[in-house]
Amino acid sequence: MCALEEKSIVLAVSGGIAAYKAATIASLLVQAGAHVDVVLTAGALQFIQPLTFSAITHRPVHSDPFAPWAADFSGHVTLADRADLVIVAPATAATVARLALGLSDDLLGLIALSTRAPILLAPAMEDRMYRHPTTQQHLQTLTDRGAAVVGPESGRLASGAKGLGRMSEPADIVRRAQVLVQGAGRLAGARVVVTAGGTREPLDPVRYVGNRSSGRMGFAIAKAAVAEGAAVTLISGPSAIPPPAGAIIVSVESALEMLAAVEEAARDADVLIMAAAVADFRPETSHASKIKKEHGQDYLDLRLVRNPDILASVNRPGLVKIGFAAETDNLLEHASAKLHAKGLDMIVANDAASTIGADHSTATFLMADGAVRAFPRLPKQELAFEIVLAAAELLAALRRGDS
Ligand SMILES: Cc1cc2nc3c(=O)[nH]c(=O)nc-3n(C[C@H](O)[C@H](O)[C@H](O)COP(=O)(O)O)c2cc1C
Structure with a gap:
């Protein structure tokens, strides 16, 4: 039996170009037997339609933190409580920052603060955004608090440039999700x-x-x-x-x-x-300008x-x-x-x-x-x-x- 079978996964999608790949993640999770609740940030709604996800997961897709609560569904509280794992893929620089700061002004922020489930982030952004000390510090803060991070990888980015910032492949993200749900790993927490x-x-x-x-x-x-x-x-x-x-x-x-x-x-x-x-x-002196060869110098x-x-x-x-x-x-x-x-x-x-x-x-x-x-x-x-x-x-x- 797959570790993800019968598990409740919140798949949060934020507003990056890699949002389209989140549909593949949703599909792989569903194929692995998981119940997948998709949460789209306001940014994600600019990139991909809720219908794509509801068709794959056969469940409602959530975006609005102020959507009416019902007897058996209390918005972020329900989603956070029943999650065995929260995956954020792609995790934009803005979302990484929001989660690191604990801002709860959208549905994902509310779930991230309320849940006891592990959180897996799959960052995706341009190389310089990823390498920026602000983003690195936010990721460090999140990992210090126990979040897991998968990727990003090097390769071709949306801008056409090559660099570090490509979201990990959906299959790799799902594999990592499996390990987290199992709680396995001989170095878990180290x-x-x-x-x-x-x-x-x-x-x-x-x-x-x-x-x-x-x-x-x-x-x-x-x-x-x-x-x-x-x-x-x-x-x-x-x-x-x-x-x-x-x-x-x-x-x-x-x-x-x-x-x-x-x-x-x-x-x-x-x-x-x-x-x-x-x-x-190391060389005793690192010359400030290029060393030139002199005429006749051997x-x-x-x-x-x-x-x-x-x-x-x-x-x-x-x-x-x-x-x-x-x-x-x-x-x-x-x-x-x-x-x-x-x-x-x-x-x-x-x-x-x-x-x-x-x-x-x-x-x-x-x-x-x-x-x-x-x-x-x-x-x-x-x-x-x-x-x-x-x-x-x-x-x-x-x-x-x-x-
Ligand atoms: C075409 C386009 C592509 C973008 N791709 C990314 C991206 O891959 N990663 C990222 O961090 N931000 C990206 N952004 C910027 C985010 O969409 C923006 O920061 C937004 O506020 C993110 O909000 P969210 O994280 O709440 O979804 C992109 C913006 C545009 C217009």
């Missing part, structure tokens, strides 16, 4: 910070010192942690691949930017997984200075820390030294030459208590699930007070 990708250490405005990390491993871990119910913040260096849906994405370039972002995000995190390839050194001296050690510097009781060691020689020896030097709970050791930039990886997990688990060559997504399950076990042990 806050997980994942770092991914390589850093770029600036030389001048156009050049940098970098590495070959693709971000794939960290993205796969973030995806697995989202699927296990965690609230995930993904701090990523530049990457050519699209970030996973459902995580809050923080984009950084240099190791120093990554350090600041990790310190901020880890403040109230339960788990920190550092999969990023952070440069150990060498350019480059002096590098040590970057701070992010993993070693973030230390808090109650935080599970997992690091990576990608080495070309003496792998387990180096990994074990790193595990202890940085006070980690676990380190994932893998062979740098065959892992960085690849789809697959071999790995050995070394635990602080001396346990060792070796894995065969696996797709990174499968390995990511193993890492997330190990993180969940470490967190559970920490909470039980195991030494």
Whole structure:
């Protein structure tokens, strides 16, 4: 039996161009056996007709908070009470702001404040609107209060531009709804910070010192942690691949930017997984203008200075820390030294030459208590699930007070 069968879902649609995709969400929910009450904001009514939804759900569609109450239907009170889950898809910037501020001047705002059901938001907006600190803060406020967020994703936006802000696919939203209704997930309620990708250490405005990390491993871990119910913040260096849906994405370039972002995000995190390839050194000077080659110049001296050690510097009781060691020689020896030097709970050791930039990886997990688990060559997504399950076990042990 599907987790959504016989469940009452409020599907709230706000006024974005992706509103048309909400019809597919409604249809998938109905096909999964859910009872779906659709709520349209005033903005949504500009984009899509109530008839579309009532035809799909075979139920009335609601918009007006002042519509007359009846003996068996008390407007937002009834909708909020009977909901097992409230999905807001698409969630516009305006709706995200309204919900974060607790404004109850429309039906969705009233339901969001009244319900005890989990709330799942699927943001959809232009890239700059999504990345704007106001929107990010509102989303953070909502996730801090327990809301789940799915997406947005990178891709083509309504304006024709490419960027981050596309609503997640209806099937992904419904899958996430299923997990929330089940209350499942081995990291349900946990806050997980994942770092991914390589850093770029600036030389001048156009050049940098970098590495070959693709971000794939960290993205796969973030995806697995989202699927296990965690609230995930993904701090990523530049990457050519699209970030996973459902995580809050923080984009950084240099190791120093990554350090600041990790310190901020880890403040109230339960788990920190550092999969990023952070440069150990950066150019001592980042020139303000482009370095020019002189006539007859054969060498350019480059002096590098040590970057701070992010993993070693973030230390808090109650935080599970997992690091990576990608080495070309003496792998387990180096990994074990790193595990202890940085006070980690676990380190994932893998062979740098065959892992960085690849789809697959071999790995050995070394635990602080001396346990060792070796894995065969696996797709990174499968390995990511193993890492997330190990993180969940470490967190559970920490909470039980195991030494
Ligand atoms: C053509 C068009 C498309 C829009 N698409 C979006 C969108 O995708 N995301 C968004 O946040 N706002 C979008 N807006 C702006 C919202 O419709 C506007 O902020 C509205 O007040 C949202 O109200 P609501 O969130 O209560 O539905 C769009 C506006 C227009 C005219």
